[in-house]
Structures are given as C-alpha cells and as structure tokens.
Amino acid sequence: MGVKRAAVVGGVVLALAGLAGCGSGDEPAMSAGTVLEQGHKQFAQAASVKITGSESDSGQKMTFAVSAAAGGDCTGSFDFGDQGKAELLRSGGQTLFKEDERLLARLGGDKAMAAGKDHWLRIKDGDDLQTVTTFCDLKSTPVFGDGDWYKDVASEGTATVxxxxxxxxxxTSSKDGSFEGYVATDGPARPLRVESPHVGGSSDGTTMDFSDYDAPVTVSLPPADRIIDLDSLKQS
Known part of the structure; x- marks a missing residue:
C-alpha cells in the first residue's frame, strides 16, 4: 500500500466526518454551525459503524470494507486491483496490516515478499502505513469541531440511500475541495454516504457508504509468531 494512496483515502475519511454532521434537513432555520454540531454529536454516539467504498485515483481503483468500533478496535480489507490486497486488524491499541505477495514485493522486493509472507505487519507511530488507522478512529477524527466545514454547506435536496x-x-473547503454527503432523516442524523463530485469529466473520486451502526466488532489477533514489525521487513 503506497503512502500516497493511504493519504488520499485518509484525507477523505477526515472530510467525511465533517459532512456526516451537516444536518438532517428537518430544521431549515437552524444555522449551519448548529446543525453541524448536532450531527457531530450523533455520529460520536455510535458504538460502531461499517464503512464500505471505493476510490479512483489516476486510473487506479481501490475498494475497501472496514468495521470500526468507537473504542478503536477494527477489522477490514483493501483491494488495490492488480497491485494486490491487504487486511487490517486493530485491537487493544495494536494495529496489524497483512499484505499479499504483490504488495510485499512493491514494499521491499523479493526479500520482503519472502519474510512477510503469511505474516502480519505491526504498524507503529510514524510508520508509512499508519494512515490506515484513520479508518479505526471514529471519535478522534481531527475534523470534528475544527469549525471549517460549516462555512460553506448547501442543501442538495432529498434522496434515498x-x-x-x-x-x-x-x-466545500478551500483546503479539501467539495464533498457531497447524505445524512439519514428517518432516525438519528447519521451519515449514509459521502462522495467527492467528479469534476471536468474525471473518473477520479471516492464513495463511502455507512451501515451496521452499533453492531458488534469482533477482532481476533493472530499468534505472536505471525507478527513482525514493519521496520524489520524493510530491512530484510
């Protein structure tokens, strides 16, 4: 998994948190800032959520599915097409990432592929792959409460998702561009979908769907002898 691809998806996850709280449409007289604040509160109350989606960037497409609990535990899978596939586990503050042979070869060649085969990579602070943990941090997403997104939020009507x-x-944000979001109105104002609009006919963009709110997230960590540090793999 390249640093650029992880950063792109991580950035979108941060953006969607802002979109998630942008109102239910039931109180049009309410200020955008107040609507955003209430939406943030509703999202923060979720015990867990499943995030599924896809991202296209310069002709490369990735699909993913992650189930994350508010406490930080999560499990997920990533498919980078012909570049390879990977799995994600996080429990008790420990984050593990398992790459298939194609991704391992891109990471460190034949030696990394041999050393990392059938093993999980332990991700630590500062590691290149740390960005994937953004999916697991439902309650500590930096966008929550940063005060930027409510400055330019417009209604897009109603839809069925x-x-x-x-x-x-x-x-719309001058820093992160524009994102279209869909927030439930038939219950708590929780996000159902967020996507980046396609500009100028480009196929690049990201779509994320949110489901299975409050469902249990069970993470089973592998045996210790199947876990290696990312740094040791790069040095192999």
Whole structure:
C-alpha cells in the first residue's frame, strides 16, 4: 500500500466526518454551525459503524470494507486491483496490516515478499502505513469541531440511500475541495454516504457508504509468531 494512496483515502475519511454532521434537513432555520454540531454529536454516539467504498485515483481503483468500533478496535480489507490486497486488524491499541505477495514485493522486493509472507505487519507511530488507522478512529477524527466545514454547506435536496431517506448536502473547503454527503432523516442524523463530485469529466473520486451502526466488532489477533514489525521487513 503506497503512502500516497493511504493519504488520499485518509484525507477523505477526515472530510467525511465533517459532512456526516451537516444536518438532517428537518430544521431549515437552524444555522449551519448548529446543525453541524448536532450531527457531530450523533455520529460520536455510535458504538460502531461499517464503512464500505471505493476510490479512483489516476486510473487506479481501490475498494475497501472496514468495521470500526468507537473504542478503536477494527477489522477490514483493501483491494488495490492488480497491485494486490491487504487486511487490517486493530485491537487493544495494536494495529496489524497483512499484505499479499504483490504488495510485499512493491514494499521491499523479493526479500520482503519472502519474510512477510503469511505474516502480519505491526504498524507503529510514524510508520508509512499508519494512515490506515484513520479508518479505526471514529471519535478522534481531527475534523470534528475544527469549525471549517460549516462555512460553506448547501442543501442538495432529498434522496434515498440504501432504502433510507436522506438529506443531501454539498460541503466545500478551500483546503479539501467539495464533498457531497447524505445524512439519514428517518432516525438519528447519521451519515449514509459521502462522495467527492467528479469534476471536468474525471473518473477520479471516492464513495463511502455507512451501515451496521452499533453492531458488534469482533477482532481476533493472530499468534505472536505471525507478527513482525514493519521496520524489520524493510530491512530484510
């Protein structure tokens, strides 16, 4: 998994947190800032959520599915097409990432592929792959409360997302661009989908769906002898 690809997806995850709270459409007279604050509160109350989606960047497509609990535990999978596949586990503050042979070869050639085969990479602070943990940090996402997204949020009407009634919104930031979000209106104002609009006919963009709120997230860590540090793999 390249640093650039991880950073792109991580950035979108941060952006979606801001979109997630942008109102249910039920109180049009309410200020955008107040709506955002209430939405943040609703999202923060979720015990867990499943995030599924895809990202296209310069012709490369990635799909992913991650189930994350508010406490930080999570499990997920990533498919980078012909570049390879990977799995993610996090429990008790320990983050593990398992890459297939294609990704291992891109990481460190034949030696890394041989040393890392059937092993999980332990991700530590400062490691290149640390960005993947963004998926697991539901309550500590930096965008929450930063005060930027409510400055330019417009209504996009109503829609149906996976059978749920939703209010559509368009949020714009000079730093992160524009993102379209859909927030449930037939219950708690939780996000159902967020996507980056395609500009100028480009196929690049990201779509994320949110489901299985409050469902249990069970993480089973592998035996210790199947875990190696990312640094040791690079030095192999």
């Amino acid at each position: 996976d059978g749920r009634k939703a209010a559509g919104i368009l949020a």
